[in-house]
Amino acid sequence: MVKDMVKKMAIETVGGQDESKEVVKKRQVSSGKKKMTARERDELLIENFVGLQHAMTNMSVKFGMLSDNISKLLQIFEESAKNFISGDRKTSDAEMLKKIDSLLNQNKTIAKGLVLMEGSLRGRSEEPPMATAPYRAENLPPKPKPLPRP
Numbered sequence: 001m002v003k004d005m006v007k008k009m010a011i012e013t014v015g016g017q018d019e020s021k022e023v024v025k026k027r028q029v030s031s032g033k034k035k036m037t038a039r040e041r042d043e044l045l046i047e048n049f050v051g052l053q054h055a056m057t058n059m060s061v062k063f064g065m066l067s068d069n070i071s072k073l074l075q076i077f078e079e080s081a082k083n084f085i086s087g088d089r090k091t092s093d094a095e096m097l098k099k100i101d102s103l104l105n106q107n108k109t110i111a112k113g114l115v116l117m118e119g120s121l122r123g124r125s126e127e128p129p130m131a132t133a134p135y136r137a138e139n140l141p142p143k144p145k146p147l148p149r150p
Helices: 037-088 093-126
Strands: 007-012 020-032
Touching: none
Parallel strands: none
Antiparallel strands: 007 020
């Protein structure tokens, strides 16, 4: 239905004496196996047009759903702004601060646990067994040199 195309690439060197750059050029050359008739071309165009209409219909439906969701989100924000302005809060600021402090403490505990787990895992993977790697002076990091005195 569609004529076969062959891609050919040519590499050319472009530039002056100091600058040389290779540029890859692509071009399509028909293999000449089959030419498309006017009827086949028309059928292909109609098929592509129908596919395009289908895609546009789906996109318009999705945009409608998106605008509905945005409207609902705006309503939620408006309601929360009205509640915030009216001062009709269910929890006081002290209770909220207490909850935040509790969350911070939990976060610290979890972070300490993760650091300990990481250290134990790294220790297992990086420590060579004592029988295979004896204690050597070259394995130690170099001693820092003292600073010069003024």
